[in-house]
Amino acid sequence: MSEKKVKKPRNWKKIGLISGAGLVLFVLLFAGSVHYTSKPSFCRTCHYMESFYQSWKESSHSNVTCTDCHYPPGLKYKLRGKMEGLVQVVKYTTHAYRKSKPWAEIPDESCLRSGCHQRQLLEGKGEEEFKGVHFSHKPHLTQLRRGKKLRCTSCHSQIVQGSHMVVTENTCFVCHFKKGEKYEEHSECRLCHTDARMLANSQAGTLRYDHTMVIENKMNCQECHSETISGDGAVLKEQCFVCHFENERLARFNDTDFLHKTHITDHKVECFQCHLPIEHKISHRDIEAVSDCKTCHEHTHVPQKDLLAGIGGKGVESKPNPMFEIGLNCRGCHILHGYSTNELEEVTYKADPQACEKCHGKGFGNLMKQWETITEAKINRLEKWYQTVRTKTRTGDRQTEIDELLAAAEFNIDLVKQGKSVHNVSYADALLNTAYDNMSTALQLAGSTYQLPASFKETSQKVPSDCAACHASLPVNEVNIWGISFSHERHVVKHDLPCQKCHSNMRQHGELILNRKKCLNCHHQEQKEKTCKDCHEEADAFFYGTTTLVADAEPDLMAEVLDCYSCHSGKGGKIVRPSGQTCIDCHDDGYDELLEEWQGNIQTLLSEITTLRKQVNVKALNESQKKQLTRIDQKIAAVDQDGSSGMHNYFLIDSMLTQVKEELQALQPSS
Structure with missing residues (x-):
């Protein structure tokens, strides 16, 4: 009888220890690989990801890992990300990646996860500012925009290589300016360029033109800025074959609601991949943008x-x-x-x-x-x-x-x-x-x-x-200033005075900063060949009764015993404008009050005459009346140029203006 072999008992303890150690090692390696492969630095292992990595690194998202954005929160999507990562590794190893551009969809859940872009954005709490335009996320993400449900990536994308998840203006322009049969475009200028913003920018001096008056007069933007939108955002059928090869896909080409739901709501497809671009800008240096008349009328x-x-x-x-x-x-x-009752008339x-x-x-x-x-x-x-x-x-x-x-x-x-x-x-x-x-x-x-x-x-x-x-x-x-006829050519060309001597743009465009006193520094120096009449012709004519505006004009009562310097000469021979005190120096008390009374009467007459003159309908006058109105205007201008409110010859000027008032009343349009 043969001797039976005795089996040695297995060392289960040793096996358990080795298995346990292996399991722990596997878990550690798996956890480590999961952690390592989740790091952005691992993504750049594939060289074609280098440009995407660099744009991420230089962006405001550089502290967020790739997987946090590319996959929604949760273990399910974490595991899904690892599986898709393995597929990408296989594609890279087999060079299959060369057949198409890397594609990724960022779900809204990733953007709105805890610690990132909080949901108060969807509640309308706070507005963003993009290139001076105040923007609210709530209506764009919680409501249908022209019949379409938008996603975060509808506006934030990476169309421009090197710019990571930035707002693409072309998307805004396609949505706002694309004309459609079912939905009206939101192209009102003040939707973005608000009055408040334009006023603030005008006051800050950041605009080339101060728009304050535009806002106050409620002017239409198109009165100055036309042709600011170029392109129609059309979609060509040929664009469909960039992604699709089945002819059946074109069967629903005209079903825009279905197309937008599939491409925008369900998937992230950039607007520019289907739509031709729309540009929104001021057209510079293109004279044909002003008018397209040459279509029919050459030259x-x-x-x-x-x-x-x-x-x-x-x-x-x-x-x-x-x-x-x-x-x-x-x-x-x-x-x-021109007025026309025919709507078809040019x-x-x-x-x-x-x-x-x-x-x-x-x-x-x-x-x-x-x-x-x-x-x-x-x-x-x-x-x-x-x-x-x-x-x-x-x-x-x-x-x-x-x-x-x-x-x-x-x-x-x-x-x-x-x-x-x-x-x-x-x-x-x-x-x-x-x-x-x-x-x-x-x-x-x-x-x-x-x-x-x-x-x-x-x-x-x-x-x-x-x-x-x-x-x-x-x-x-020549222009009239302070009752004096002024020649720009004489002062600027002959005497070489710069424009800045009299005018300034500091507070108001072309503001006259030179006062009459500064003019007198030159004009009232001793000049033997000059007389007061050379500059103050109307004042001289009224005072001495030589005006041709009134028949049989009488000189002022003081003309026989006084000259200009009697009233206009101050201390040290300085030329001054006389006051009531000047009258009292020669006359009894009370003449200062008489001066104020006379001047008040003339100013009241001038005010009434100004009102009556504005009410005259010149077009309704005959030739004789028009000539009469011309003489009236000459008389009004003469009194204005005289500048003394009647004091150079009160009775003559008062009589003349009273007659002017009566003539204007006769020229008033009949009710």
Whole structure:
């Protein structure tokens, strides 16, 4: 009988220890790998993730791990992330990743998890500011926007490589400006550009133009800013095949609600992947953005558009009108149109000084008239000189050069004449000055002794560069100030006084900072050839009864025994404005009160006359009445220029104004 082998008992304790140690080691390794593979640094192991890693590292999310955003909170999604991570490793190892761009969807739950973007955003608590626009997340994420439910990533994305989860403006523009058949676009300007914001920016000086007056007058933004939206956000069927290859997919192409739910609500598909872009900006330096008339009318308003854009001149650098550079279109100034009862009849809008004053304030329209007067005078002078220069330069060895210079001069003159200087007064002035220079050069080349007057360019050269955009030249006509006729040309050109001597832009544009006293520092010095009458013509005419405005005018009672210095001479021979005390120095007490009474009477009369004058309907007057009204205006202006409120000849001025009042009452429109 064979001997049976005896089995040794197993060392279960040893096995248990080894198994336990292995299990612990496995758990540790698994936990470690889970932790390590969750770190952003592990993601960059795949080289194609390097750019995404760098954009994350430099962003405000650099303290948040990749998995916290890419997967919702919870163990289920944690394990799902690990499984998808393994798939990515396989793709990287097999180079399958090269066939498509990395794709990821960020669920809203990740954004709104505890410790991140709290849900008070959805409760409307607090607003965000994006490029000056105040924005609330609540209506965008809790309500349907034009029939669509948005996600966080509908606006926050990584379309631009290197920018991590930033707001993409194109998404805003597609939603707000895309025209649809079912849902109205939210394109009202003040939805984003609120009055409060525009007012604050205007006061802070961060805008190129102070919009305070725009807000006060409740002006429509489109009056100045047109063509601010380009593109229609259309969706082409061809775009579908970028992702899909089945023709059946196109069966629901026109079902926009289904498409948006599938691509936006259920999945993160960028708007630009389907929609053509929409741009929202002020159109700069594109004259065709102002008008598309050329579709039917070729070469329409070419001189006007060239002047506005500051182009087209011969030998002159481009200089656009400042209003053109900020996007002002034709309708900003051409505000008036002819009346028509036929809705289909063509209407042409015309410019009017009222358009200037609507934005720039009362009185600015006078500047437009000044531009027209000055430019017309310059063009007339240049056209006369051109004919003379053409005659005197017909022969010469350098005839080709002369002809080119004169052709360029003629073109520039014609460009301003047809284009109207009001479209760009500074550029128009440069064109006319260049035409002047060309004619002068042509005379020199021809060896002619004839010279053009040098004063033509002097006024332009004296205007400071920061004023030249509007004040390209000095006013041709004299203006009235303190009852004195004032010539800009005499003071600026002949006496070389700078504009800043009298005007300042510190507190108010063009504010007159020079007072009458400072004028007298020059004008009341001892000048033997000067008399008071040279500057104070109306005052002299009333005082001595030589005015032609009143028949058989009598001089003032004091004219025989007094002259100007009797009342206007102060201590040390200083010229002063007399007061009631001046009267008492020669007359009895009470004459100071009489002075106040007389002046009060004249001022009351002038106030009543001013009101009556405004009420006169000039268009309803016949020719005789219009001539009468002209004489009335001359009398009112004379009293204003006199500046003494009647004291240079009270009885004469009182009688004249009383008659003016009666005549104006007779001219009032019948009720």
